[in-house]
Amino acid sequence: MKNTIRVLISIAVLSAVLVSSFVIFNSFFLNRTEKNYNTPIKVDLNGQSLPDFSFFSPTDSTRLNVLDGRGGRPIVVLYFDPFCPFCMNQIKDLIDSYDKLEGIDFLFISPSQPNQVMKTYNEYNLKAYSNIRLGIDDQLTFLKHFSISKFPTMMLYDGNRRLIGVFEGVVSHGQILSYFKQ
Structure with missing residues (x-):
């Protein structure tokens, strides 16, 4: 009993x-709703221009300049780790929302090893998206400049390449779009 x-x-x-x-x-x-999904962190860099950094491109083994690309278009820099499940959810949301985000250029940057970053590239078929570039922060310049301490971290730049927001954690595609419509 x-x-x-x-x-x-x-x-x-x-x-x-x-x-x-x-x-x-x-x-x-x-x-979570679109309005309170994630809030930007406070940074003293808001309004500053996109830094002129170069990264290793694992897709073609060349150096990639962050300023390369189509001028006049907003840029979202996603700093991610291939082993971070939140980062992979963020990438999946961006890919699933591609049709809504076509007017925005994306730069996915990771401090990880090229073979790990390429697994993400292949798993999500990033080659199919003309507005997504992939870079490796092999010298940790971006990480140091922004004092990144969490994955994912996302930086939003307007069409004039001015910083308008920095987020730690997953950000919905709707929230990204709302920043560029302000």
């Missing part, structure tokens, strides 16, 4: 923990 009661109490406690975990996960990660 005592063993049956212990088993029932254990099941009840385990059930309570599972339900609580589900409620917490659901409220923090699944039910």
Whole structure:
């Protein structure tokens, strides 16, 4: 009889923990609205021009300048780690929302090894998207300049290449678009 009661109490406690975990996960990660999905962090660099950095391009083994590309278009710099699940969710959201984001250039930058970054490139078929470039921060210049401490970190630059926002964590495509419509 005592063993049956212990088993029932254990099941009840385990059930309570599972339900609580589900409620917490659901409220923090699944039910966020576009308006409060993520808030920009405060940086003293807002309004400054996009820095002139170069990166290693793992797709063609050349140096890539962050300022290369189509002028007059907004740029989103996504600093990511291939081992970060939040980063992979961010990339998936951007890819899934590609039709809404075609007017924005993206630069995905990682401090990771080329073979790991190329796995992400191949897994998400980034070659198919003409407005996405991939770079490796092999000298950690971007990481140091922005004092990046979390993955993913996203920097938004307007068409004049001026910084208008920096985010730590996942940012919805709707939130990105709202910044460029201001």
